[in-house]
Amino acid sequence: MVDTHCHLDAPEFDPDRTAVIERALAAGVTRQVVPATIAAGWPGLRDVCASREGLHPAYGLHPMFLDAHRREHMAQLEQWIEREKPAAVGECGLDFYIPDPDRDEQAWYFDAQLKLARDFDLPVIVHARRAVDQVIAAIRRIGNLRGVVHSFPGSQQQAEILWEHGFMLGIGGPVTYERARRLRRIVATMPLEWLLLETDAPDQPDAAHRGKRNEPARLTHVLDTIAGLREIAPQELAAATSANAERLFGLPSSLQSG
Template identity: 40%
Template sequence: MTVLIDSHIHLDDERFDYDRKALIKMATLSGVSRFVVPAVTVNRFPAVLKVAKDYPSVVYTLGLHPYYINEHSATDLEFLAKSLQGSGAVGVGECGLDYYLKDLDREKQRKVFEAQVILAKHFNLPLVLHARGAIDDVFKTLKKHDYFKAVMHSFNGSVEQARQITGAGVYLGFGPAVCNPKATKLQEMVQSVPLDRLMLETDAPDQPFHDRTGKRNLPIDLLRVNHEIASIKGIGADQLAAQTTVNTKHLFKL
């Protein structure tokens, strides 16, 4: 059976509260062996830890997401540093920069992000990066600290950006957006990404498929993502699953 790892899934999300167990079981039976769950605010740390405790197939990362920049307080970074110490977290994130929404203070975002890059380097943990409309600035921060142990999730940059970023050793995560037949530019870029730099994700419950707008995205949807990307790359679904599993295990030391 094909064995897959979901490199980015918000299983702690409240939208999974009533059927989390059944959904994880269904995905596991279909070959999704591991789930990497990134926290987004300190308020979510307990929920993320609980999912990891309840399900042996779940590992987690801790971080402060730029989308919630207005919620992060001055002591949150300190709390994150303390929480990372001997916590069993496999990475730092979800962190990064989001320039898409104009009311998210960019200066504060950059400060909070850079602090997390320093923390990741200090603990020698990989970064789970969010870079919406801010790929160059996120990459610049990695270069500044000479730290490339990272995955840029839901990557949607150009072929040239992908080339530079993967060339530095950073992995790129791809999810449901790739399955949209209208996303030809994204698919072309995915085609150009070296196999040993690819990761798969659902980003569930967010990022619904183009043909299922308004609905939750589910853990089992990773199979569809794998299938679509394999066909873009012109390889078998089993081969892509095997390679992305190796990649994800390698980065997060699973």
């Protein structure tokens, strides 16, 4: 399996990051995409991903941390992308759920990162909370993009529009909650080629792990839930979603030996 959205560099993992990676491998999670949130975190994220095979960095500026962002960070991000050759641009996007969001400032950073992704021909990892329509509008406006809307929170219609524009849906812990009826309906019937698995660890734990620190080994619970909703074998779902991740992020088909 591929955990396509895990903040493995987060301080929550500082005490036991090696053990977390080992548990993930034991659970069959052989690769992780690790998206950034703020510019100050890029060097540490790079070091974490360089420490083991199968950890793939993405660099970006998250919309929830505007206080940490500066306009000059965009020029630095372009340099990082050119030098480091990451798997994706992100995490970036729009978040209108937070109190008093500065929508214009969020949009400036989002548009700038979409343009970088387009110009470098990289996928983009998108955060869209209470802002799916606005995210779709930006994707349409910039054009020639591909990527994933992580922790997809939208409707069937919004999902279909995203697929039309080359965007996959990242599905994680929320789908394991029975109350997430709309999301579960979408996941049960959506075209498999647009589906990615994720944990968003240390956040968004599955229903059986509610209130606890999430980690990539918990991806098996997401896998089993979605396989049950789709009435297919977990192994089939794991193979298909791993192939999707390889295609989108340009990942090698398996870990190299050694």
